[in-house]
Amino acid sequence: MRFAAFLILLIIHLSLFAQTYTGKVKDKNGEPLPGASVVVSTEGKSTIAYCITSDKGEYKLAIPEEKNPASVTVSYMGYQKKAMPFSDLKDGMTITLTEGSFKLKEVKVKAERIQSTGDTLTYSVSGFKQGQDRSIADVIAKMPGLEVKADGKIEYQGKPINKFYIEGLDLMGSQYGVANQNISADKVQSVQVLENHQSVKSLRGVSFSEQAALNLVLKDDAKAVWTGTADIGLGYGDDFLYDCRLMGMRFNKKFQALMMYKNNDIGKQLDNEVLDLTALLKGRTGSESGILSLMSVGAPDLAEDRYTFNHSHLVAGNWLWKTGKDSELRLQGNGFMDKTDMQNYRSSTYLTLADLPVIIEEQDVCNTRSEWKGEVNYQYNGVKSFIKNNLKGYMDFNKSVGRMMYNGQRTDMMVKPHKRSIAEDFQMSHTTAKGNIYNLDSYWTYNYLPGQLLTINGMTEQLNLGFFSTRNDFLYKLKIGRHYLNNEFGINYDHQSIGVAMGEEAERTNAYQLLRTYWTPSISFVFGKHKLDIKSMISHAHQSYRESKSNHLWLDPSLNWNWKATVVSEFSANVGYTNAPLTGKAIYDTPIFTSYHTQKVNRGETDATHSLHATVAYKYSNPVLGLFFNVRPMYNRTSGNILYESTMNGNIYTMAATDKEYAIQTAGMAGRISKTFGWAKTLIGFSASHNITDYSLLVSGIVNDARMSTTAVALDYSLRPAKILSIEGKSNVNIYKQKNQTSPELSSSNTTDWKHFLNLHIFPANGWMVSIKNELFHTSDESIGTNHFLDFAVSYKTKRWELSLTANNLIGTSEFERRTLGNTIESYSITRLRPREFLAKWSVDLF
Template sequence: MHLRKIFALIFLTVFCLNATAQTIGGRVVNNKGITLEGVSVTLRTSDDRPVAFCNTNEDGTFSIELPQSETAEHLVFSMIGYAKRCIALNNFKPGQDVVLENDAFMLKEVKVKAEKIRRSGDTLTYSVAAFMQKQDRSIADVIAKMPGLSVSPSGQIKYQGKVINKFYIEGADLLGGKYALASENIKANQVKNVQVLEDHQPVKALKKVKFSDQAALNIVLKDDAKNVWQSVVEAGLGASLQGKAQLLRDAQLLEMLFSKSKQSISMYKTNNTGKDIGHETIDYTAAKASLKADNPLIESVTISTPSISDQRYNFNDTHVFATNWLFKTAKDNDLRLQVNGLIDKTNVTGHTRKTYLDAGTTGVSVTEDEALNDKTNEWSAELTYKVNKDNHYFANFAKGYIGFNRSRGEAMLNHAPILQRANRDKKVLSDNFEWIKTLSNNNTLSIKSRFLYNELPSSLLLVNGSTERISQQKIEWDASTGFRHKLLGMYITYNIGAAYKRQKMRLDNFYTSLNATYTQAQVYVMPSLSYISPSLRLNAGLSGELLYRKYGDESKPTFHLEPFVFANYRLTSRWSADMLFSHALSPNAFSSYIEAPVFTNYYSLIQGKAQLNTTTTNMLSNTWKYNDVIRGLFGNLGLSYSRTSNLPLYESVFEDGFYKSRASQHTSHNTSTSISGGIGKSIGWGKASIELNASASNTKYQLLIAKEVVDFTRRDLSTGIAIAYHPWEVFSIEHKSSYNTSARKGNNHTLFNNRQSFLHHWLRLYFLPGKWQMELSNELFQSQDKSISNSFFTDLSVSYRQKRWEATLIYNNVWGTTSLEQTYNANAQQIYLQTRLRPSELLFKLSFSL
């Protein structure tokens, strides 16, 4: 019933939107019949006012929309080197060829005002100068102000609400998914344009075969930033001003080169000011390309943290190393080397009260006062060779990772003193290979293979003073081959593949010792089709999979079908829609089959059930996108529905001082519906930009409480607004506000009904006289819970900027706010936390560009 309603809503919306505007299309050629790309096509009124605009695509075609509320008299075609042509709209025949004549002309001295945003086919080009404000340092600061684009605090970039799949610098993929290294370190004044490549397929040989709903970003540098080594040296020293004085530091060394044959970014950064620099080495895109490595079952010694910037409560000592090199061995050939390292020591102190809803009819509360110390040492390396041509693709990604985590703590657990200790190590080796070759008659042959080795030794000190030791290992590989040919205007692809996974675990705790092995093998056949037209792109497939699993004495073969459909429809030059449907079957995690008790933290354990079950997930999503480059208006709306069935339910109790969760005979299903969207608008006066976003979700799930399956509903709502405004040369303002609320309701268990809400505000004022910059940053956290006090923060900085150097004085947490309280909902928990914050701090920094 839910699916029928959603499909009805989708098709009704398509029909309505398709009826709101007139679309005019054709093709532009020169006098020799050669198609012209990048021709400017404008619809104009009788008084010559533009009402719509586009550029021709690679094949010279164009599609331009006349809004329902507008009237137009003529089409104007213009391109440098060709004579402008004007055609009356009532004389234009849909689909006709427009011929432009060569035009010799003399250049005159003119003033050129660049367009803020312009479109050429599927590429949008944002002028950095049109959006950059005087206080912006990195290109990430400017991207965050561009309509349609957003940058999260962790550095992740989204376009129209979806994460980008590539980040190029001058068309080269130097960093893979670790693009925060570039976006947060390349200076804004070194970038000419930021290009968005909509619905980007990174593999050229698959452009008409496999479609994407994600965009890519390309950074276009200014000429003086190319073919030259750039260096930045920065050093900062300071001290805390409350409590025991602590020496502070913040320093970096940075080297960058961007040339046609070689690119490089290398850096060393260190600080103990709470600022997160480790996220610059996070890979935001690896999950889809690689087999997924496991994490240790044992959790690090942690404490719940509030919904504010971690710079407020993070007592860190961090060192980050990174070197990234890309060599262009030929026009379309890349050799890339990446090496990254992180050494971090973090201290967190706080108080929590957790109420476990599933541990009895009234729940069970646990209080913890914790002082934690976490040490992480991790290194990764990747060597990639890639050939990316229209008719030939070859790529091999070899990766290695080694990490060591040691966490220690002292806690009061329900008023009893407890020592905490967890050691978690991780080693990963992987290799991804892919080869695609276009044969005669445009047929294509492909071969893929992936391999992963994962090793996870760990140990944990338990609440009774004993130690648990776990050793986990995994070997996984898969390989497939595919053949593609064209039939009746569509591409048909046949993929045949096989996969194998073997996982081992050795467990030793005061309850038991065991050795467990899980084996999984599968073969699959997946025919799929692809269709492309000027307005529709379609991928559809059906995977038939034979799965064999073995654990202990139990083995189980399973055959299932997994269909998927992806469609992208361009209704008009401004409106487009994506739809995705998938049905997938997933074997339960290896750890869920282990019946012996496994401790995950110092007082919690979990016991599985030796049954080779699977879960199934049906997902349907629909996304609408709107962009009007002339008005600088972007919008997106996403609808999604998912249902996951046959999830194991766990029976939980507090017993002998431990929180025990045991797999029961019951299973459950989760159903989730959500809607999210955003609007971004740029305004010419004062380089103003405004962004509105909102999301809402409704999740239905079950918990097992006192042997009774109880239905729960959780509703989450989040809204936000961001404004940037630079009305005068000497003044700028940036403001963000967000509102979040979460409500949980348990059927026949009103004791567990709860609603939590909070607001979070940021206001930054910049005073920019001459070479001086003064920043007053304010942050307010407001809880709707009247028993919890609000928290207010102010930071102040003063900088003097020259072309080659900059001096900055920073005063953080002016009012000396020392703690923050928050409550929030989890599916099976109610959590109250009180976190110790960093004190008032003073820091002086010098930065030199060489």
């Protein structure tokens, strides 16, 4: 009772911290005026509160208690400014503006590179684009606060975006890499960042998001017309080279389309353009990976086109129709076909075995991939109601074949990790006139994963995995003043069958099942600039696998807090405790080869892991100064992890689950600061992270405590100090330290890697560009040495077409050496690199 009384007093106190006024701005016809500015000032004309009206013309003003407001001014382009005493402003008041004409004085207009309007930041593409930039992703990477990751994912202030819009429409869904990496920067007017974006209109102001969305605003000549691009690239290295693309696009208010065919064998993989890059919603299991995978070599810490020997083809189609004012239909389909050859030497030291045995592998492998995906999405997104139905399908015909020298023994290799899947996702919500909300989610997916693996003993393992999963919940939000009391009820069910046969033996099939029902009461507070969500999921979980059955009653509490401290500063925090049942892949007790020489056996008993997690974040976003900063300390502790006993049985590395468990604990911090300067379009970014992980190893039956620490620091920059010169580069250092604290003699040596990129682009005359690209890698291991690579290119560009000549790996080596440190394995590898290559490419706008 004391706690409840204290909580009520706290809410009342915080609600009084700032007085809030809400209402609408309309014209004389009653139409809302979105984007109108509402300013509250003191007698001395100092601004104490400011906001921009929403797309429904709504305003919200928070007046600090200690301030003395005197007047309210409302203005909107094309309308007469309205000023009135603050004492006339009432909560819920509608302010009406009258159309009016006025004369503008003669002024000089200087375009701002970044503009802020409410929760929207608008980056001018021309303000950041440099002469060498081709795709819109090239320009976004130069915008402060934004990052483009190697897989094409875009992050704003350290968090992935949750939507990628083109002219306000969600054509790409989660697979926005095609648009991001292929839409020409010349066709985009500006890039908008929609902070704390809630895509469901009926939930805006109710359900909050810490993620941002991104919207491309196109130039007028790229709207409502078909545009197309064709690239033809031909060349020679050790073999014939090609790099081609054919693309067509159309974007208007009622229909959007983007279709593309692309191929190359110059080392640039295309599959990342159709990856699912946005985060899945709660309860969605996403793509099931299975147990087997294609063979791979340890990727060198270099650009992928240095070491990838590919023959890749990608076909992608995306179509969206506006079927009504608030409804739309989206169709997507893509296919990826690839053949990649790999040669690699690897020496692996197993830190889980007392005598630290070394396994030497020399492999020559060919991976063949054929992957096909399709998606149909219908959505109604009204002011009061939301309905979405999404149907996805996937199938592949992937395989790896090759030969291996394993500790001097020659062995054939083959793996076929096939997969077929289908998923249905239905969501519906409705907001009543009183502000109460009903929300229904239903999601199910089925994955069938047949696989074959040729093991080192010459026998073929056959796997048949069938995974069915469904998530269903109903949520009711009751509005109490400006706060919400929530109740969520749900039921989740998983059925996983795992069948395995070795050689000619009969298949052994076992099934795992999980039924979890839950109730999640929660309360959401909004007081001033603070948002607080307190919830706790109370669940009952029933697990079964063969004779092992268990029932659990769990409590998963969590707390989320957000505080918009100032216009440019924002704090947030999250703390919670989670119980996660082990899945069938972590339970099966039938010995299964997971690779040609690694075999794994689990306990065959149902169980769960338990995690305590906490994250604090601070964001500073000042578009006027072009300064963006974020920092995120975090802590996570997961108990219930199973310790595995590792042994070498001949050439087979076996991992067998024991009855021992351990806790893994990670503490760390990550942050980034980026600043843009008007001079030379300069951008400087600095990123850093440090993580310490404490875990346990089982060595000869004895539990050993170990610690792994990783530190990463990166500096990136771009500038154009002169009309004829553009510079962009990045330098980063990664430090890895592993120590067995129980048996220090079993610790691994520390490693430090440095990597540097420096690209120089020279513009000697109008339309001409000369590019010199440098890549340098060196390490603390003196036996490995330094690797330097240099590429050279010259191009001539007109408004309609561009011709370029490229020479790659003019300076470089044919092999790359690297030492890699992991929690349980230290490895030394040599990877074959691409030779010197020459390519001529012609790109043309078709229409």
